[in-house]
Amino acid sequence: MRIHFIRHATFVLETGAGRVLVDPMLGRAGTAPAVPNTPNERPNPLVELPLGDGELSDLLGSTDAVLVTHTHNDHWDGRAQELVPKDAPVLCQPEDEDKISGAGFVGVSPVVSEFEWNGLRFARTGGRHGTGEIGARMAPVSGFVIRAEGSPSLYVAGDTIWCDEVEEALNAHRPDVIVVNAGAARFLEGDPITMTAEDVAKVCRAAPESRVIAVHMEAINHCLLTRRELAEELDRQGLAGRVEIPVDGEILETPS
Template sequence: MLKKLALSALALTMSIPAFAFDSYQHIRNATAKIEYAGQTFLVDPFFAKKESMAGFEGTFNSHLRMPLIDLPMSTNEILKGVDAVIVTHTHEDHWDEVAQKAIPKHLPIFVQNESDAKLIKNQGFKNVQVLHEKLTFNGVELHKTGGSHGTEQMYANPQLATLLGEAMGVVIKKDGHKTAYIVGDTVWTADVNKALHKYKPDFLVMNTGFARVNGLSDSIIMGVEDVLKATQIAPNAKIITVHMDTVNHTATSRDDMRKFVIGEKLTDKVIVPNDGEVIDFK
């Protein structure tokens, strides 16, 4: 009898998934794998091999080929167990050709608007859904949040406004689970403040590479000062900083961010993950 109980316990242990609790796994850049309430979401898949793409033209360090680093694991491993994909926008460092070829065409894909939905459907994907304000996927709520992929001055330039386009954030929540807010490619706006006050996230994922366009001093996404601001506006949230060390135009590195976090005494609030690192939502 004891032997049977031991074998049963072993079988139960072996059946537990790799992520037994809700978690965020940083893959690279803004790509992440989120285990949440029994569902696995892949966010902003960017699967290109190191230096296989030209740098973004007209941006900081455009002479550098990207991605600057390789993926920390195979695409097969990344895609293992994925139930749905969230694409905050279709810039190629969030939704690239390699990912488009690797991701099964039947997987649900959630996007920000009809334009992105049309593009991805034309790439052969069969189940593309627009996240208008809120939808529920297998019991998990996804809430769309707003932002701006650049400053007001940038969007006053029609050519630059077209290049920047739109990008959304997403809040993931369910009763009994920690609430996570994927801020997305945005500068700090009133929409970010609204989302923080409305959803009171326990975990905040911020794209903080401070990506630069030539000739402009401001960034098209957040940076270190925005992390400090987040700790002040959402003092109870754990902050995960990403979108660094991968594409040519990010002027803030993870080393820069870690030095800033230490200097501001924020190590108990801010996490700067390595590629492949898993953070439990606890």
């Protein structure tokens, strides 16, 4: 299994059963407005894609399917909707089927509980995109566990904080690899809506045998936790060797 991390929550998962593009946010730096009501008002994305136009075209041309965990703009933006072929298989949570189909995509498959496609098995998991009223407004969001014959299992936790649903997914699926969306994204009011450093530490302790990869940092204006800050806190808690924090464009290999 190979994970080609692109930027923010966007990556390509490659297994023997095919290549899946996860949560494509493909816009150029500064072309989208800042997330409002946040401490940092810079336009988004904060950084460019680590791919030239030709590389991006090659990546999209070699992608077999797209997985959209939810349709917030930093996971499924306008440029992705322009560039992803309209006949590409797109898997999503049921609540987003009409929105994605309404944008002209003809191969949309909602994952209600479990779904099998081309040798890849997808199981949908729950999550909480924040707490209280903010969490309710940000819902729904989903995570997905992906399995393929001969490859490690991968849990894409999605936009969630540490919560009962994440713990339940870890216990039920026991994934080999976990991708968590960190960044401690937040608004001026309320608690963080994606994982903090402490949340990532809780994932490590709940799944001591799993490989943990932390993404979703330094690309969107309301994600305030940096890679360095996350690494420093994990080191303080004795977990530095448990979490990989890739830079944009990095390729991570996992033996079968």
